[in-house]
Amino acid sequence: xxxxxxxxxxxxxxxxxxxxxxxxxxxxxxxxxxxxxxxxxxxxxxxxxxxxxxxxxxxxxxxxxxxxxxxxxxxxxxxxxxxxxxxxxxxxxxxxxxxxxxxxxxxxxxxxxxxxxxxxxxxxxxxxxxxxxxxxxxxxxxxxxxxxxxxxxxxxxxxxxxxxxxxxxxxxxxxxxxxxxxxxxxxxxxxxxxxxxxxxxxxxxxxxxxxxxxxxxxxxxxxxxxxxxxxxxxxxxxxxxxxxxxxxxxxxxxxxxxxxxxxxxxxxxxxxxxxxxxxxxxxxxxxx
Amino acid sequence: xxxxxxxxxxxxxxxxxxxxxxxxxxxxxxxxxxxxxxxxxxxxxxxxxxxxxxxxxxxxxxxxxxxxxxxxxxxxxxxxxxxxxxxxxxxxxxxxxxxxxxxxxxxxxxxxxxxxxxxxxxxxxxxxxxxxxxxxxxxxxxxxxxxxxxxxxxxxxxxxxxxxxxxxxxxxxxxxxxxxxxxxxxxxxxxxxxxxxxxxxxxxxxxxxxxxxxxxxxxxxxxxxxxxxxxxxxxxxxxxxxxxxxxxxxxxxxxxxxxxxxxxxxxxxxxxxxxxxxxxxxxxxxxxxx
Numbered sequence: 294x295x296x297x298x299x300x301x302x303x304x305x306x307x308x309x310x311x312x313x314x315x316x317x318x319x320x321x322x323x324x325x326x327x328x329x330x331x332x333x334x335x336x337x338x339x340x341x342x343x344x345x346x347x348x349x350x351x352x353x354x355x356x357x358x359x360x361x362x363x364x365x366x367x368x369x370x371x372x373x374x375x376x377x378x379x380x381x382x383x384x385x386x387x388x389x390x391x392x393x394x395x396x397x398x399x400x401x402x403x404x405x406x407x408x409x410x411x412x413x414x415x416x417x418x419x420x421x422x423x424x425x426x427x428x429x430x431x432x433x434x435x436x437x438x439x440x441x442x443x444x445x446x447x448x449x450x451x452x453x454x455x456x457x458x459x460x461x462x463x464x465x466x467x468x469x470x471x472x473x474x475x476x477x478x479x480x481x482x483x484x485x486x487x488x489x490x491x492x493x494x495x496x497x498x499x500x501x502x503x504x505x506x507x508x509x510x511x512x513x514x515x516x517x518x519x520x521x522x523x524x525x526x527x528x529x530x531x532x533x534x535x536x537x538x539x540x541x542x543x544x545x546x547x548x549x550x551x552x553x554x555x556x557x558x559x560x561x562x563x564x565x566x567x568x569x570x571x572x573x574x575x576x577x578x579x580x581x
Numbered sequence: 582x583x584x585x586x587x588x589x590x591x592x593x594x595x596x597x598x599x600x601x602x603x604x605x606x607x608x609x610x611x612x613x614x615x616x617x618x619x620x621x622x623x624x625x626x627x628x629x630x631x632x633x634x635x636x637x638x639x640x641x642x643x644x645x646x647x648x649x650x651x652x653x654x655x656x657x658x659x660x661x662x663x664x665x666x667x668x669x670x671x672x673x674x675x676x677x678x679x680x681x682x683x684x685x686x687x688x689x690x691x692x693x694x695x696x697x698x699x700x701x702x703x704x705x706x707x708x709x710x711x712x713x714x715x716x717x718x719x720x721x722x723x724x725x726x727x728x729x730x731x732x733x734x735x736x737x738x739x740x741x742x743x744x745x746x747x748x749x750x751x752x753x754x755x756x757x758x759x760x761x762x763x764x765x766x767x768x769x770x771x772x773x774x775x776x777x778x779x780x781x782x783x784x785x786x787x788x789x790x791x792x793x794x795x796x797x798x799x800x801x802x803x804x805x806x807x808x809x810x811x812x813x814x815x816x817x818x819x820x821x822x823x824x825x826x827x828x829x830x831x832x833x834x835x836x837x838x839x840x841x842x843x844x845x846x847x848x849x850x851x852x853x854x855x856x857x858x859x860x861x862x863x864x865x866x867x868x869x870x871x
Contacts, residue, residue, distance in 0.1 A: 379759060410762035425771070429771075434763060
């Protein structure tokens with residue numbers, strides 16, 4: 294059973310608008326007037342004969358943080374990878390259904406995938422800065438995408454590193470290898486690298502799970518601050534984290550042969566008044 | 582139970598020293614063989630080594646004089662081999678690792694042919710080079726023929742090491758660069774090839790070492806004219822061919838054969854040392870260390 298919020302369901306008059314955003318940060322567009330930026334319809338992903346995700350229909354709202362929760366192997370990462378066509382990289386991976394971002398069909402075979410991936414950035418579970426100096430980690434993709442002027446590059450470098458709270462820490466060692474940074478710093482550098490390309494959507498695949506609690510907290514605060522400026526879709530196994538930062542939550546579960554979406558709704562509703570028994574059991578820690 | 586335990590201890594007490602002896606003995610044997618070889622070469626050849634020996638032309642069929650033209654020919658042959666094999670080898674390795682699906686039919690076919698090629702005796706390469714480059718392509722006995730034949734011979738080593746070092750580059754970086762919308766070319770140029778470079782350089786130097794030590798593949802292709810070559814279309818005698826000729830065909834050529842072998846071994850040690858140094862220090866440091 295899949296549920297989709299229709300575009301104005303959040304505005305039902307009986308519910309107070311302010312209760313929907315969870316966590317201290319309220320920047321960004323008010324989420325009670327949700328405007329879907331990404332519309333996923335009947336999405337299925339399979340690897341060879343093995344279905345990973347079946348028949349997911351879901352809207353992702355502009356400027357909000359949507360958390361994907363659920364046990365491992367239920368297709369959350371496959372869902373995420375379909376949104377920037379990273380599934381193309383996996384031999385034998387098939388994606389069916391529809392994904393429209395800002396009205397554009399991104400599963401169209403002739404789509405400019407490079408442009409899509411600039412628009413839809415991705416952060417991975419394990420920080421993956423390139424084996425290059427810190428500066429070149431940010432500049433190399435920019436140059437490849439046509440930004441050549443020194444002044445532009447310097448401005449972007451400082452801006453994105455400041456955005457992720459890394460500027461003060463690294464401004465004196467921009468030419469040192471990025472791999473010498475700590476795990477949390479590396480992850481923030483990766484987020485800065487994605488931000489530098491001015492995406493509108495950021496996909497995050499358990500961005501904090503490889504970090505220690507302190508670094509994880511810093512990265513989490515940073516992600517919360519992206520609300521409003523970017524549309525964030527984040528996979529997390531940390532339910533408390535989802536509760537703290539997300540506006541919306543989607544609960545996935547492994548059904549017979551392949552993961553599927555069980556319930557989607559406002560974060561608070563998913564955690565406090567889940568409509569589905571499985572969701573209730575999972576968020577209360579009884580299952581999964 | 583106690584008995585069994587005690588028995589195990591006794592076994593340990595006997596086996597441990599035996600193992601220690603065996604591993605140390607084997608290692609010493611290997612090192613000893615190498616030292617004996619170098620020592621023997623030094624004993625017989627060191628006195629003849631001089632700048633004049635390295636720079637002057639061989640006289641009296643090589644019994645006296647030096648190895649100047651032979652060094653030049655050797656380096657030219659190596660240069661041709663490297664210039665031909667490196668682009669081909671790198672491109673094939675990139676195809677195998679970055680473009681073909683793992684275990685694709687074509688990839689396995691290429692892999693199989695490489696493994697067969699790697700096992701082909703060098704004399705067969707020599708005859709093939711003679712038939713193909715010297716006769717069919719009309720290059721005759723020339724440095725070009727010899728270099729191209731060597732290129733065919735070292736390609737399997739080059740491709741296999743390049744493939745292994747590219748495969749050792751974590752997929753995180755491939756996914757990361759794809760997720761940034763970078764083209765495969767950009768990912769290769771900025772990230773994958775530099776990250777694999779220590780392996781690539783080590784593989785290249787291994788190939789160069791193998792090529793430099795090669796004799797059989799060169800006799801029928803680059804020939805054994807010991808004059809200073811004036812172009813790549815001239816025949817030129819490689820160092821290993823010179824050693825073979827002096828020790829097998831020239832009575833009284835042993836002294837210079839020893840000295841030439843010493844030069845060859847010296848060059849090989851130099852190349853392998855450089856490979857090790859590059860792999861351990863320079864390239865890794867550039868990537869990881871602060």
